[in-house]
Amino acid sequence: MAVEEEGLRVFQSVKIKIGEAKNIPPYPGPNRMRDCYCTVNLDQEEVFRTKIVEKSLCPFYGEDFYCEIPRSFRHLSFYIFDRDVFRRDSSIGKVAVKKEDLQKYHGKDTWFQLQPVSADSEVQGKVHLELRLSEVITDSGVVNHKLATRVLECQGLPIVNGQCDPYAAVSLLGPSRSEAKKTKVKRKTNNPQFEETFYFEVTRPLSYTKRQFDVEEEDVDKLALRVDLWNASNLKFGDEFLGGVRVPLRVLGQAGVHDAWYFLLPRENGGKSVKVEDLGSLRLNIVYTEDHVFPSEHYTPLRDLLLQSANAEPVSASTAHILGEVCREKQEAAIPLVRLFLHYGKIVPFISAIAHAEINRTQDPNTIFRGNSLTSKCIDETMKLAGMHYLQVTLKPIIDEICTEHKSCEIDPVKLKESENLETNRENLRQYVDRIFNVITTSGVRCPTVMCDIFFSLRESAATRFQVDQDVRYTAVSSFIFLRFFAPAILSPNLFHLRPHHPDPATSRTLTLISKTIQTLGSLAKSKSANFKESYMAAFYDYFNEQKYADAVKNFLDLISTSGKWDQKSIETPIMLKEGFMIKRAQGRNRFGIKNFKKRWFRLTNHEFTYHKTKGEGALCSIPIENILAVERLEEESFKMKNMFQVIQPERALYIQANNCVEARDWIDILTKVSQCNRKRLSTYHPSAYLNGHWLCCKLSADTAPGCTPCTGGLPANIQLDVDGDRETERIYSLFCTYMTKLIKMQEACGSKSVYDGPEQEEYSTFVIDDPQETYKTLKQIISAVQTLEQQHTKYKRDKFKKTKIGSQEHPIGDKSFQCYIRQQSENTTYSI
Secondary structure, three states, rough: OOOOOOOEEEEEEEEEEEEEEOOOOOOOOOOOOEEEEEEEEEOOOEEEEOOOOOOOOOOOEEEEEEEEEOOOOOOEEEEEEEEOOOOEEEEEEEEEHHHHHHHEEEEEEEEEEEEEEOOOOOOEEEEEEEEEEEEEEEOOEEEEEEEEEEEEEEOOOOOOOOOOOEEEEEEEEEEEEEEEEEEEOOOOOOOEEEEEEEEEEEEEOOOOOOOOOOOHHHHHOOOEEEEEEEEEOOOOOOOOEEEEEEEHHHHHHHOOOOEEEEEEOOOOOOOOOHHHHHEEEEEEEEEEEEEEEEEEHHHHHHHHHHOOOHHHHHHHHHHHHHHHHHHHHHHHHHHHHHHHHHOOHHHHHHHHHHHHHHHHHHHOHHHHOOOHHHHHHHHHHHHHHHHHHHHHHHHHHHHHHHHHOOOOOOOOOOOOEEEEEEEHHHHHHHHHHHHHHHHOOHHHHHOHHHHHHHHHHHHHHHHHHOOOOOEEEHHHHHHHHHHHEEEEEEEEHHOOOOOOOOOOHHHHHHHHHHHHHHHHHHHHHOOOOHHHOHHHHHHHHHHHHHHHHHHHHHHHHHOOOOOOOOOOOOOOOEEEEEEEEEEEOOOOOOOOOOOOOEEEEEEEOOEEEEEEEEOOOOOHHHHHHHOOOOOEEHHHHHOOOOOOEEEEOOEEEEEEEEOHHHHHHHHHHHHHHOOOOOOOOOOEEEOOEEEEEEOOOOOOOOOOOOEEEEEOOOOOOEEEEEEEOHHHHHHHHHHHHOOOOHHHHHHHHHHHHOOOOOOOOOOHHOOOOOOOOHHHHHHHHHHHHHHHHHHHHHHHHHHHHHHHHHHOOOOOOOOHHHHHHHHHHHHOOOOOO
């Protein structure tokens, strides 16, 4: 979800690898082990939770998490919790990384020391204050000065134990001052509107002779205003601190007026003193990306160069191929290239062109596509995008069964437990392999068309290049569909969205053995037993040394590498797209029924959207996809609840609350995508609920009144190929900027090749340059297009820098920006935070 910012769209995303924790302090009891899990939080809002690792002080998680960030945030935080079945789980420690510091750790495996979790430090949100110093003459003629403090509103306060009933406490601090006043409590909102004013007397020295609002220096230095936000709690422990701010009165300046937003900060000297090294550490790999995307016309020169890549002669002189040459990792280039070419329908000709060139450079058919080339990485990425639903419908049922049955399948005699039987384990494993092999080899008709077309191209190029080898037309395809698609998905089902978490060690071992066997079955190698280093695997594989397995693989590969036959495939089996617990409001089928909120298990397939009392039970309500007319956010003020959205049907709207902002965005996106082609989709909707006989948004009384707000923009109906072409072009531009020195070195290499026909200089030998003149010409065009975009980015940053006003709602004053604010006021200039 993009944030609009002065003609730009700003996208934020984060990809996190949660590795392991070590040296967690032991539990203070006879059993010193802990059952720990880790959460990922945007400020205080949990957006992901790992599995629980039991009985360990060094838990290994090995989990990946990716999300588009739909709102602004200050900290990306990670909490380690110890599960307690008898009371609320207890926090052990946390890692909090400020947004501006995320780039320091970009893509690096980093050990972070766990910090203590203190209620005084768990703050977020901002407050809007207005201070005004005025002169009051008393009846006796004495001149007094009063400070009027207006607390207007707060935004983004944390929710404590499921509630937020905030109030503000305001006090004037100084050598002899400690007055405290409180606002009214605002119930059930973390964006309270206070609009309350408090007055404090500011005493002047008797020697006061200066001009009207010029407060004496020694007084100013000693006086400050303190505003603390509290959550009014019914618990016996008292109210919870939400954050505070200290404002020195010198901000009033000569005008005697100050109006600004402030970030709420932790309480000074709050929390207990805990040694950091006592809490252990957490290994993380964080990749935070922020894309500033201009209007589409800005990208035309670079985009046109990229889209011409498939037709370039030779393809090694194309813009896309050059990107792969200069990037440190081919994967960096493959991800945006594949998404861009998929968006514009150019992926098949592009991959065909680079694959054909790679095959022609390959000397031995047995090494075809063995390296991590741009071709192999692009095909990998295409299969992940276009084939995710294919994996879901093919593998998910059997993978779920394996993960829940926990049958023992260990066939290594050294690792066998005393209670296990080797032959029983072999039979369990053989049955699993047989079932997975059968579902794969009978799934050809469901293979996505774009994958079939790519496989057809690979097969034709390989067969033409190596005409003597009769099996190369199969191995060229099997090296991708088995080795890089099905086998990795079986090995790590969580990375392919087949399971929510990494499997437990025993199940992971079973999946490893299955993956190895499936990979070998699909390879069609001449001597398959020799493929295994372990003797026990070679012995197990004897079960599958029958011609029927090889024939089934070849029939499957023939089917998926036949171009054009399987257009317009219809999958009759429902595909599970998303499921999970959420809270829904009763739909009011009974006019006099109580419309309360209940927790339900929601399930979305390509056929229907249902909810159930709990997972596995029958549906309480089923909404056919064709009955979904719109899916939109619901304004928080409707029910004083965050993260709500509505699924609008012909007769009514279903109001749902997701667990967090990321889940809400994911549900809205996928429901919108799957219902995008419905003929009766609405063009307008009501952003607020219908309550007490009228719509809260437009005040119309008829519950059938047409919507008052345009529906949000439509998305492509193809769920997997929903791509923003401009965003991908912006990412490619960023890569070219990062590797500009290598682009220039490649230009030098082209010049060297053109004038010197001898052995290559070592510094140029890493580049693939088949035609120096054409490559040089393309490089010149790339650098020109990149420099033009760079100038536009520089201008945008300079203009934004000039317009930045510290203390505004967009740029609140924080602990590091206060001095900038003082300078900005005194010099009447603008500074960046």
